[in-house]
Amino acid sequence: GMTISEIARRTNHDRKTIRAYLYGDRSPGVRERAAPDAFDEFVDYVTARLAEDPHLWAATLFDELVPLGFTGSYPTLTRQIRARKLRPACTACAHVTKRPNAIIEHPPGEETQFDWLELPDPPAGWRFPRKRAFLLVGSLAHSGAWRAVISPSMDIPHLLAAMTTLLALLGGLTRVWRFDRMRTVLDPVTGDLTPMFAAFAKHHAVQPIVCRPRSGNRKGVVEKNNHTAAQRWWRNLPDELTLEQAQASVEAFAKRQDERPRQTETGKTTAAAMFAAERLRPLPPLVFPVVVTEERSATRQALIDWRGNRYSVPPELAATRVTVHQRLGANTIDIATAAGTVVARHRLAESGLGVTIRDSGHVTALEAIAMASAPPGRPHRRKERIPPGPAALRAAQVLTGAAQPSSTVISLAAYEQAAKNRNTLR
Numbered sequence: 001g002m003t004i005s006e007i008a009r010r011t012n013h014d015r016k017t018i019r020a021y022l023y024g025d026r027s028p029g030v031r032e033r034a035a036p037d038a039f040d041e042f043v044d045y046v047t048a049r050l051a052e053d054p055h056l057w058a059a060t061l062f063d064e065l066v067p068l069g070f071t072g073s074y075p076t077l078t079r080q081i082r083a084r085k086l087r088p089a090c091t092a093c094a095h096v097t098k099r100p101n102a103i104i105e106h107p108p109g110e111e112t113q114f115d116w117l118e119l120p121d122p123p124a125g126w127r128f129p130r131k132r133a134f135l136l137v138g139s140l141a142h143s144g145a146w147r148a149v150i151s152p153s154m155d156i157p158h159l160l161a162a163m164t165t166l167l168a169l170l171g172g173l174t175r176v177w178r179f180d181r182m183r184t185v186l187d188p189v190t191g192d193l194t195p196m197f198a199a200f201a202k203h204h205a206v207q208p209i210v211c212r213p214r215s216g217n218r219k220g221v222v223e224k225n226n227h228t229a230a231q232r233w234w235r236n237l238p239d240e241l242t243l244e245q246a247q248a249s250v251e252a253f254a255k256r257q258d259e260r261p262r263q264t265e266t267g268k269t270t271a272a273a274m275f276a277a278e279r280l281r282p283l284p285p286l287v288f289p290v291v292v293t294e295e296r297s298a299t300r301q302a303l304i305d306w307r308g309n310r311y312s313v314p315p316e317l318a319a320t321r322v323t324v325h326q327r328l329g330a331n332t333i334d335i336a337t338a339a340g341t342v343v344a345r346h347r348l349a350e351s352g353l354g355v356t357i358r359d360s361g362h363v364t365a366l367e368a369i370a371m372a373s374a375p376p377g378r379p380h381r382r383k384e385r386i387p388p389g390p391a392a393l394r395a396a397q398v399l400t401g402a403a404q405p406s407s408t409v410i411s412l413a414a415y416e417q418a419a420k421n422r423n424t425l426r
Contacts, residue, residue, distance in 0.1 A: 039080045042070055046086050053235075054090040060232045104218070106141035109279030111176045113139045113222035114163070116154055117229060123239045123246075127305070128152045129295075135250070136162040137229060138170060139222040141178075143274035145170075145258050146225040148250050150243060152294065156184040160200050160290040164328055167204075169251065172280025177201065177208045178219055186210045196290070203288045205281075228257065244308040244352030287329035294324050302366055306333060308352035312359050313344050315366040 004022070008015045020026040042065060049056055049064070058078050062070075065077065072080075081087055115137055122133040134154050139146040147169035149162040167173065179185045185197050185208065193201070193208060201208045211218045233253045237246060258272035296304040302318040303310045306326075313322060313335055325334040326348075335344040344362070349355050388396070 050087050054088050057231045060235060063232065064236060108142045108277055109174050111141040111178055112174045113141055113178045113219045115180060115219060115222045115226055117226045119234055123241065126243045135229060136166060137222055137226050138166045139225045140278055141221050143278055144221055144262065144271050145275040147254050148229060150247050156194065156196050157290050157292045159184050160288060161292045161328055164287060167283060172282055173204055173206055174280060175207060177206050179208065180211050180219060200288050204284060242308060289327060291325055291327045296322055296324055298322055302362060303356065304335065308354060309349045310356040311346045312362040314362055315369045
């Protein structure tokens with residue numbers, strides 16, 4: 001029942017302000033912008049992306065908006081999403097519960113955690129079987145720094161090959177390796193390490209530790225990094241990238257993650273600073289001798305693709321399936337038939353160069369086979385006129401029922417003799 005003037009005196013505001021609030025022209029606490037909001041032009045894109053994927057990270061969305069011309073900061077983006085209520089609620093995940101996690105201390109150089117991340121629907125150019133790729137992620141438990149390697153399979157040879165590359169990317173060894181209960185590491189029947197992996201760990205003088213059943217929280221560092229790689233790297237990876245370009249992309253992305261802030265007992269720092277303080281042991285001078293085997297399809301030019309390059313096979317194997325063998329640390333690859341017979345050996349080129357390496361014998365044999373299989377005579381021209389021949393015409397007459405031309409030969413000798421007799425009588 002108070003007047004506008006009374007409300008203005010009690011609230012220490014102007015009467016015009018109170019009048020605007022009462023009439024609904026303005027809202028308390030909301031000020032009209034003097035300049036247009038620069039975020040307005042990005043609202044449609046953000047709304048569409050969050051409608052497609054309600055769980056899309058704001059950091060991933062920020063990575064997509066920067067190339068589109070967004071000049072604001074990451075806190076600006078999150079504030080706009082909250083203020084405009086752009087993120088829809090996901091009803092399917094509304095009832096998921098959370099469980100408490102214990103804090104585990106990890107001294108420097110103590111533990112490296114490994115885990116596979118499945119990558120569905122890889123680019124078609126990778127030609128991976130079953131349309132799946134796998135990312136082996138290795139994380140240092142103390143600093144949280146991580147690296148990753150793309151692999152077409154999770155079998156034991158590919159696991160050891162990926163770990164060899166991954167350890168080189170991390171730059172050294174910790175005292176302990178931690179895994180979940182994967183079959184390539186732990187025999188599910190005996191509960192012991194598999195023989196090949198035990199030899200691999202012994203070669204590196206590292207103690208492997210397998211998590212107890214239903215105790216995956218012990219690998220929280222690598223699992224969080226898996227989540228980051230899936231949401232911020234794999235989710236918007238372009239289809240046109242080759243396998244080698246994608247590997248370089250994930251390595252660069254992991255290095256950028258080293259700059260993320262970390263909170264310690266002594267204050268704030270970064271993962272890169274803690275990574276530099278890791279006490280890593282050097283890698284062994286020799287690579288563990290594991291052989292990686294993969295199938296490939298030879299082209300009609302008798303070539304196979306391997307690590308971003310092409311290698312020749314005997315021309316008899318063109319358009320067939322072959323098997324490629326590569327031993328880690330070797331500078332050659334062997335190509336074998338389906339029966340296991342090695343038919344070609346090539347010196348390895350650097351991955352991703354796109355070069356073609358041919359054996360001179362394969363080139364000569366391929367040219368000989370191609371020339372021998374060429375059809376005799378002059379090849380037909382595209383616009384050459386070839387009307388129906390006699391055989392086609394006879395077949396057409398049979399089909400149409402036309403009268404066959406008479407084949408009777410009439411002798412004119414009798415007429416000739418009669419003509420001579422007639423001239424003689426005259």
